[in-house]
Amino acid sequence: MNKKIAALAVAAAVAFVVSLGADEFTKKDQERWEKEYQSVVQKGRGLFTSGALGTNGVACAQCHPNAANTHPETYPKFQKQLGRVIALREMINWCLQQPLEGKPLALDAPDMIALEAYILHERRGVKLEPGKH
Amino acid sequence: MKRILFGLVAAAAFVGAAAMAADATAPPLGLPPVPIPADNPQTPEKIALGKKLFEDKRFSATGQVACATCHEAKKAFTDSPLRTSEGIKQGGKALTGTRNAPTVVNAAYFVTQFWDGRSPSLEDQSLHPFVNPVEMGLKDHQPILKIARSDPAYTKAFEQVFGKKGAAITMNEVTQAIAAFERTQVSGDSPFDRYYFKADQKALTDQQKRGFDLFVNKGRCVSCHVVEQNTAVFTDNRFHNIGVGINNVQNDVPALAGEFLKAKATLAEVDVKVLGDKRTSELGRFAISRNFEGLGGFKTSTLRNVAVTSPYMHDGSIKTLRDVVVHYNNGGVTKEGDPVNDFLSSGIRPLGLTDPEIDDLVAFLEALTSPEYASLPSAARTEVK
Amino acid sequence: MNPFQPNRRDFLRSAAAAAAAGIAPMSLVKLAFADPALDFSFGYISDAHIQHISGTKFVRNWDRGLIRAVAETNMLTPKPDFVVFGGDLGQLGMKQELDHGAEMLSKLRGKLYCVMGEHDYYLDLGEYWSKLFGPHYYSFDHKGVHFVVLNSILTFDDWTFNRWPSAEQRMLEMAGLDNPNGSPFMVGDKQRAWLKADLDKIDKSTPLVVFSHSPLQKLYKGWNFWTDDADEVQALLAPFAKVNVIYGHVHQIQYNQIGNISFNAVMATAWPWPYPNTYAQAEHTMPVLTVPMNRADPFFERDATGWQFIDVQTGRVKLEYNLYNNTNRTVAWNPASGKPEDRAFQDPAKRIPPQVHY
Numbered sequence: 058m059n060k061k062i063a064a065l066a067v068a069a070a071v072a073f074v075v076s077l078g079a080d081e082f083t084k085k086d087q088e089r090w091e092k093e094y095q096s097v098v099q100k101g102r103g104l105f106t107s108g109a110l111g112t113n114g115v116a117c118a119q120c121h122p123n124a125a126n127t128h129p130e131t132y133p134k135f136q137k138q139l140g141r142v143i144a145l146r147e148m149i150n151w152c153l154q155q156p157l158e159g160k161p162l163a164l165d166a167p168d169m170i171a172l173e174a175y176i177l178h179e180r181r182g183v184k185l186e187p188g189k190h
Numbered sequence: 191m192k193r194i195l196f197g198l199v200a201a202a203a204f205v206g207a208a209a210m211a212a213d214a215t216a217p218p219l220g221l222p223p224v225p226i227p228a229d230n231p232q233t234p235e236k237i238a239l240g241k242k243l244f245e246d247k248r249f250s251a252t253g254q255v256a257c258a259t260c261h262e263a264k265k266a267f268t269d270s271p272l273r274t275s276e277g278i279k280q281g282g283k284a285l286t287g288t289r290n291a292p293t294v295v296n297a298a299y300f301v302t303q304f305w306d307g308r309s310p311s312l313e314d315q316s317l318h319p320f321v322n323p324v325e326m327g328l329k330d331h332q333p334i335l336k337i338a339r340s341d342p343a344y345t346k347a348f349e350q351v352f353g354k355k356g357a358a359i360t361m362n363e364v365t366q367a368i369a370a371f372e373r374t375q376v377s378g379d380s381p382f383d384r385y386y387f388k389a390d391q392k393a394l395t396d397q398q399k400r401g402f403d404l405f406v407n408k409g410r411c412v413s414c415h416v417v418e419q420n421t422a423v424f425t426d427n428r429f430h431n432i433g434v435g436i437n438n439v440q441n442d443v444p445a446l447a448g449e450f451l452k453a454k455a456t457l458a459e460v461d462v463k464v465l466g467d468k469r470t471s472e473l474g475r476f477a478i479s480r481n482f483e484g485l486g487g488f489k490t491s492t493l494r495n496v497a498v499t500s501p502y503m504h505d506g507s508i509k510t511l512r513d514v515v516v517h518y519n520n521g522g523v524t525k526e527g528d529p530v531n532d533f534l535s536s537g538i539r540p541l542g543l544t545d546p547e548i549d550d551l552v553a554f555l556e557a558l559t560s561p562e563y564a565s566l567p568s569a570a571r572t573e574v575k
Numbered sequence: 576m577n578p579f580q581p582n583r584r585d586f587l588r589s590a591a592a593a594a595a596a597g598i599a600p601m602s603l604v605k606l607a608f609a610d611p612a613l614d615f616s617f618g619y620i621s622d623a624h625i626q627h628i629s630g631t632k633f634v635r636n637w638d639r640g641l642i643r644a645v646a647e648t649n650m651l652t653p654k655p656d657f658v659v660f661g662g663d664l665g666q667l668g669m670k671q672e673l674d675h676g677a678e679m680l681s682k683l684r685g686k687l688y689c690v691m692g693e694h695d696y697y698l699d700l701g702e703y704w705s706k707l708f709g710p711h712y713y714s715f716d717h718k719g720v721h722f723v724v725l726n727s728i729l730t731f732d733d734w735t736f737n738r739w740p741s742a743e744q745r746m747l748e749m750a751g752l753d754n755p756n757g758s759p760f761m762v763g764d765k766q767r768a769w770l771k772a773d774l775d776k777i778d779k780s781t782p783l784v785v786f787s788h789s790p791l792q793k794l795y796k797g798w799n800f801w802t803d804d805a806d807e808v809q810a811l812l813a814p815f816a817k818v819n820v821i822y823g824h825v826h827q828i829q830y831n832q833i834g835n836i837s838f839n840a841v842m843a844t845a846w847p848w849p850y851p852n853t854y855a856q857a858e859h860t861m862p863v864l865t866v867p868m869n870r871a872d873p874f875f876e877r878d879a880t881g882w883q884f885i886d887v888q889t890g891r892v893k894l895e896y897n898l899y900n901n902t903n904r905t906v907a908w909n910p911a912s913g914k915p916e917d918r919a920f921q922d923p924a925k926r927i928p929p930q931v932h933y
Contacts, residue, residue: 106751113634114626119846122753122798123856126849126870126933138874139406140417154407156636156873161407183855190932413874444650482647483899532646536877536899539635 094174101175104168111157117172120156124179131189146173218378218560220387222421224298230313230366232373239347240371243364249320249334251327252278257319257368260291266563267294267375268499271574273506277325285324287465290506293499295563296492298373301427305488305504308460308478312369317361318461325465331361338364377494377560385557387420394557401554404543409518409551413537414490424494424558429475429487430535433522434503436486437531439472443485446473474504485533497556500569509573511552519543615718616886618648618683621661621823622843624694625676627669636876637666640844641679644882647897649684655884656717658683660708661823661841662692662728662788667746670703677707688715692788692823693728693760693799698746700735701726712766714773720782720887723773727762727787727802728824734758752798752848759796760789761803770811782817782890790822792831792838794861795851800825812836817890827879828896830906831862832914838862839894839906839915847871847879853933866920868898869929875900901929 105124108114121127132145139151146169150161162169217223226232243249247256260275261267268291269275275291276284289305297303303315319325320334328334338344339359349355352363382402384393394402405411415424439446446469460478464471475484488504502508508517508524520526521540543551556570567574623641626634648658660680665672673695680687689708691701701711711726729735730749735758739745748756762770777783785791791808794800802808812818818836826848829840847868852861871879877899886893891908894915898904905918920926 106754113636114628115634115636118751118753120848120873122848123854125851125854135419137872138413140412140422141419151407152873155410156876180855410874413872447650448652481903482650482897483901532642534639536639536875539639539876 097171098174098178101171101173101178104172105175110153111159113158115157117152117157124176127176127180128189129173129176129180130183130185130187132187134188134190145176149173149176218376218383220378220380220383220422221296221299221376222423224373224376226373227311227313230369232370233351235347236351236367236370237374238371239344239351240367240369242343242347243338243368244371246337248337249326249328250278251329254278255326257316260319260325261294266495266498266566268292270498270500271509271569273501275325277319277322278327285327287322287324288468288471289465289504290501292491293495294372295375295377295560296423296494298376299423299492300425300489302489306464306475306478306484307429307489308464312372313362313365316365316368316372322461322465331364334364335359335361377562380494380560381557382554383422386417386422395553397550397553398557399554400547401550401552401557404547404551405554408543408547409515409541410537410539411518411551415493424492425490427490429479429484429489430537431474431486431522431531431533432488432518432538433486433531433534434488434507434517434524435472435505436474436533437523437528439469440529440531442469443473443533446470447476447485468505471505482533486531487535493555494558495560495563497559497568497570498563498566500574502569509569511555511570512548515543515548515551515555519548614886614888616651616655616884618651618655618658618882618884619661619821619841620644620648620658620680620844620882621690621841622663622692622826622845623660623676623679624663624666624843624845625672625679626666627671627675633672633675634666637845638675638679640846640877640880641676643877643899644844645679645682648882648884649682651884654685657686657688659786659821660687660689661786661821662690663694663823663843663845664689664692666694667743667750668695668698668703673703673707688722688724688786690724690786690788690823691726691728693749694746696726696728697735697749698742712769718887720784720890721774721777723770723783723785725762725766725770725785725787725791725808727789727791727808727822728760729763729766730758730760757799759801759803760799762787762791762808763804767804767807767811770808774811774815777815779814780816782819782887783812783815784819784821784887784892785812787820787822788824790825790829790838790840791820792833792862794825794829795857797854797857798848798851800851809833809836819887819892821885821892821894828868828904828906829862829865830894830915830917831864837891837908837915839892841883841894842868842879842881842896842898844880844882850933864914864916866904866917866926867930867933868896868904869901869927870932872900 104110106116106118108116110117129145132148133142135141136143136148139147146164149169149172153159153161245256245258247254247259249256255278260269262269272291274286274289276286278285292305298312303309303312309315309318317331320328320331338348339356345355348359348363351367354363381393381398384390406417414426414428414430416422416426417424436443464477470477472486475487478484497511500509502514508514517524518538519541522530522534522538552570556568620641624637625641626637628634648655664676691704691711695701695704705711712724714721714723716722735745739748748754749758751757789802790800791802792805793802813834813836816835820836820838821841822838823841823843825840826843826846827840827850828842829838831838850861850867851857868879878901879898881896881898883894883896886895893905893907896904896906904920906915907918909916920930
C-alpha cells in the first residue's frame, strides 16, 4: 500500500515539475519582470529630462513635460518633417538631431529603447490610432 | 479568317490607342495629377492656341517680347543665365525688373503664382507681364485683343475653342488658353523618381543616395521642399524668409513696410511696385499679406530641374547650386558670419554640413532633372554663363 | 491698434485685394469705447528662457525668438505706450543669461516693465534681477488704469531655504516643469498684505490690470500651472468692477473669466507647451473657454511661439497674439457674454484642424 502511495506521489511530483518546465510563469516572475521594465522606464525618464542627449543642453522634457504631445499611439504615421511614414523611434531621432542638435541613436540602442519605454509609459491607457496626424 | 484577323488587329490597335490616350493624361512619374480648374478644361486645340499666344512677340510695346522670351522652351522655360528678366528695350537697352523668371515647368502645381504668390492662378498670372512697364510694357491689354480678334491665325482658333468671335473674345479666353498650354509643361521621371518611386537602385549614384539622406535629415530640406510617400512636388506652396536679399535692407524694413502700406495697393499696382523698386521687392510676401510673418518671404520653388534653371533665388543672386547649399549651411546668410536678419524663417538655421556632405547634397539635386532637360548645362558646381 | 494701422480706405482696398487672392486680412475690428483716454496699448513679451550652453554660446533657438519679438514690437505703429516682459528671461537664472536677455530687451524702444519668473528667481532669489530691473513687485498708474505687478512664483520657505544643498540645485529642481520635487507657486502672505494696502487706496471703479507670471488660478498642479493662494488673491481683486489678469508661464493661449476677473495667458517667445489635458495620466482643470493655439510643427522653431500687444479699451483688455507661421489670434472682451472670447474661433463650428488635433 505504501509503495503505491509513494509511487503516486512520485508520479504527481514528476507531473508537477514537468508542467512547470513549460510555458508557465508565476506571480513572482511577473513582479520581477515588472521591476525590470520600470527600471528601464526610469532610465528613459532620466534621459528624457537630461540635457545631455544633444549638444545644446536642451532636454526633451523642456517641450514635452511628462512626455505630453509626443502622441506615441499614432505611430506609424506619415510624418511631414521626414516626408514618409515612420515609426516612433525615427521621430525620436528627428528630435535628437533637430531641436537638440545632436546625433541620432541606433534604432535598437538601449537608450532608444529606454526613451521609448518612458514615452509609452506616460501615455498608457490611450487607445491606438496609428496613422493619425 | 482574314476578316477575323483584321478585326482582331483593329481591336488591338484600338485598345493600344486607348491605352496611349490614358498614358497621355497620366502624370509623369513622381507627380500627382495636374490640377485643372473646372472652368478651363484641357483640349488639344486650346493648348495649341495657348502655345501660339505664349510665343507671340506682338503682345509687347516694341513687338519684340513674348512670354517665351523670358520663359524659353529650350532653356527649360527660363531665361537662364539672366539674373533678372529683360523686357522691352528702351534707348537701346533692355529694361529689367527685380526678380528672376521662374520656370513654367511644373508651375501648374503651385497654388499661387509669382515669387510672392500675388496671383491666385496661372490664368491671372499671365495678365500681368503684358502691362508691366519693365516686361512687355503695354499700357493695357487692348493691343492683344485687337490682334486676337482680327488676325485670321487666331480668329478661327478662338471660335473653335471657345465658340467666340469679335468683341466676345476677352482676356479671359486669352489667359485660359495660355494657362492650358502651361499646364502641359509638367515633367517628372527624373533619376530620383525612378530611385524613390520605382525602387531602381541603379538610378542614383552612391553619392546621390547620400545626398538624398542629407536632404531628408541633416539638411532639413524636406519640410519645405516636400517629398511624400508616393509623389514629390518639392514645394510646400508657402512663403519663407531664407535670408536672401533682405539682409541688405534690414535697417530699412520698417520704413519700407510703412511706405508700402500707405501707398496704393491694388494687385496690379503691387505688381508694378515690386518689380520697379529693388528695395520694395525685398519685402516679399509682406507686400501681399501685410503680415509680419511674410516679411522678406518668398515662395518655395520646386526643385525639379533646378540644376538647369540657374541662377537661383527671387533675385537671381546665387549662381550655382553649391552656393545655394552653402547659403543654407550658413543658416540664411550668403557669406558665413554675416548677421542674420531678424525676420528669418524659423526653419532656417546653420546646418553643420561638411564639404563632402555639401557635394553629396548638390549631386542629389542634379538627380532631379527630367530626361527632356538632361542635355542642358548644369549649374550645380560651376556658373552657367 | 494694429501694425502700421492702415486707414480705412487702405484696409478696404487691401481687403478686396486679399480677398481676391483668397487670403484673410488682419483683423482691424475695435470695440467702441466710451472714453478715448482709456484706449491705449502696450506690448507684452514673455518667457524668453535664454539658455546658456558654455562660454559665450546660448541656445540659438530661444535667442532668435526674443530677437524677433523685439524687432516686431519695435515696428508697431503707433508706438505702444510701454512694453512688459512677463518673466522667465533666463532658463537657470544665471547672470550671463539675464545679461544676454537684458541686452536683447534693451533694443526695445520706450519704457519696459518687468515681471519676475521662477527661472529668474530661484538661483539667487532675484538679487541680480533687481540690479537689472528693479523691484520684484510694485504698482503704477497709467491713463486712469491701475497696474499691479506681482511676484507670484514664490513658494514655501522650507522648500526655498532648507530643502536644497545649493542654490544651483534649487534652481535646477524648480526648472523642471514636471519635476515631482518642485513646489507650488504662491504670492504669499507678505505680498498679499502689500496688495491689500495698495488696492485699498484705489477707487473700485478704476480698471485694474494685474501682471503675474503664474496664472493666479489653480489649473494644473503637476506642471505648476497653479497659484496656491489664488482664492485669497482673487478675493482681493473681486471688489473691482473691471479686473484683467495677464500671466505668462504656461507658454500657450489660455483665457478664462472668474467673476469680474478676466484671465489671459501670453505666449512664450521660446517654445510652446502642451495643454495639460494632453497628459493622459492626470486630472486637471483647464479653462473651458480657451480655444487652443494651433499644434506646432516642430520644424519651424517659432511655431506656437509669439508675442502680443494688448489694447486696453473701456478698462477691458483685447489681446492680439502675434503668432509666427500661424493666423494671428485676437481674444477680446465680449460685453454680450461678459467673457473674453476669440474673435474668429470661439464658435465650435469655426474650429480648424490644428486646434483640435492635439
